[in-house]
Amino acid sequence: MPQNLLVAQSGGPTAVINSSVCGIVEEALQHGKIRGIYGAINGILGVLSEDLVDLRGEDTSTIRNLRRTPSAALGSCRYKLSDRDYSRLYDVLTAHDIGYFLCAGGNDSMDTAHKIAKLAAERKYELRVMGVPKTVDNDLPVTDHCPGYGSVARFNAIATRDSSLDTEAIYTSDTIKIIETMGRDTGWITASTALAKQTEDDGPHLIYLPERPFIEDSFLKDVKDVYDRLGRVVLSVCEGLKDEKGQFVKASTKGIDTDKFGHAQLGGVGDYLVNLISEKLKIKARYDKPGTIQRVSMQCASQVDLDEAYLVGQVALSRAVEGESDKMVTIIRKRKDPYSSDTGLVDLEKVALRTRSVPDEFINKNSNFVTKEFIDYATPLIGGQLPEYARLRKRKLEMKLPKYI
């Protein structure tokens, strides 16, 4: 059978997708069966255009350092394949004697990988295709969670804790803070802001996920209630919030741009809600929108996530060598406390193009926060405690003068 390995990265970058590539390559170096270790530049586009690089030509220290390098070192793309393209992919794979094709990506990529596996099977070309899960969105089915999620969750938990402390500090200004997180169709990322909270009065006070329709009146009432109680509100919203009609609450650009897969480019809901609050409640608000920074922050990466990303890469390679194909590696939660995980395999077909939303039991009844079940689920994934900050006891001095303000 063909003896060369081709690795591709796909979709949005994360803090840990390079860790998966490192796992794949370092494992491949251990297997005598594998000759060439190649990388596709910019994912599937690099395969189509035969833009391939020799990963054996890299220093081992560079490969090792991928574990601490965010984004996608081989480059990525968002590209919808045509039928004609599949034929070309096949030609490139055979021309380079590729026996192992490993692709790290989300559900679009798993679909592509599955179709390549099918085509090779039809043409009786011995190709082992393995999917390596990767998406900050955490929306792949079957796997307990996706590499990339733990790190974006840690970033948002820390950012929300910091930003809440900021909001708490300034009396009489910036009293409502909106944190707009990523999340096209699902609220996993937005939900992770809840991990910032230690006491009832800490932010975030409210969380809005796209799994529930966004109802302006309820939102304004929620905000007003917290504001009346505390004099401040910290809330997080998903960029993909939709109204009762299923329309995006706000997209960033005029009209809604869509990418090659027909997904809308989002962002801007924070700005929209700042205006809404200012108009309807007459309270000053501002928003933070960490944008792409949240998905590639190595400073806030989760060690659990980095390690699991490496592991799924390693496992994908070794199982392919053992003969598996047309599968994605999954993460299985073995133990809750202390957390430990294992890996499994699932047919690519079962994950391709499917989206896993935040389940009902993770969302509270009022649709404005997450439940303890979610906190239990997400806590181990962010890789250890968040920073603990000093809180002054603030023992009051006795007042000596008449009241002034």
Add this chain to the structure above:
Amino acid sequence: MPQNLLVAQSGGPTAVINSSVCGIVEEALQHGKIRGIYGAINGILGVLSEDLVDLRGEDTSTIRNLRRTPSAALGSCRYKLSDRDYSRLYDVLTAHDIGYFLCAGGNDSMDTAHKIAKLAAERKYELRVMGVPKTVDNDLPVTDHCPGYGSVARFNAIATRDSSLDTEAIYTSDTIKIIETMGRDTGWITASTALAKQTEDDGPHLIYLPERPFIEDSFLKDVKDVYDRLGRVVLSVCEGLKDEKGQFVKASTKGIDTDKFGHAQLGGVGDYLVNLISEKLKIKARYDKPGTIQRVSMQCASQVDLDEAYLVGQVALSRAVEGESDKMVTIIRKRKDPYSSDTGLVDLEKVALRTRSVPDEFINKNSNFVTKEFIDYATPLIGGQLPEYARLRKRKLEMKLPKYI
């Protein structure tokens, strides 16, 4: 003379203003002359309302941990004092036998501190007033730089490096990335994104500061030029960008809200430019707006900044005990390489309400980037190297098939 110390924090939180409070309190604990060590809750508002706390009532470990706690532990405010208020401040200070009033803040706070010092002098009340510089904006005059700046600069340098790597990775989408930084009147924060750049092709490619009028046509031409050369653009803009008429390019909320000092609440220029680029250049863009997260990120704090913030607090206290008053502590750059600093004193009057813009020699001729002089100035302040990421050599494989795309 009165023997009690009162500490207040003012203006926007930073990653290091608590470090200054720690410096003040730990130094005060060394001085037998100082009896009560008090804190004002929410800055000057706490003084007016006699909302004071006993900092000797805090555990020493809590005080110590302030060095790693962002935001403002005593609380802050933005409040414009009336003439009547000054009289009340005087009453509260005398009622609590305050002999030392130390205030950490920006130029508004230095004005307040100066007026309190003047009033006490007029009334022959023995009060020593010291200003502790603090502002992420880095716009206080006389001092080489302001505590708070090194950390926000480090955050933005790292965020820009990460976000650039993100933009570089995805071929054919998100090709223009705008990073919107804080900065009301000056471009110090925006300029710091330049520290992310290692090679000519790295982001940021363009930087726009409020020190230069924002001219739409030049901006679009700059963007197009970089895009044509690299196929991507990473640029940073200041939230306070103004056009040739001196009008803000874009404010976040409908109409421009102003705070108690008449400063406009900004934010939203990133969104505005995304639309502009999309309309005029027909290229997809997106923006990151870390917002308040940038000013309170302890994960990305600069150790040099943390140490200097502590030092200026310590020095403010010890110089006050020695008899100084109506002064602000400054930072003096003693040596360039290796960097070392010293402290000095300046009359509060000379810094109150004054703003230091980014000087001409730090901005390039085309008004779209900073100069090497700025890089040399800012590099030591961010406290050590930024994270170094792996770069693959990408040795190309020989192509075996005809060109396809």
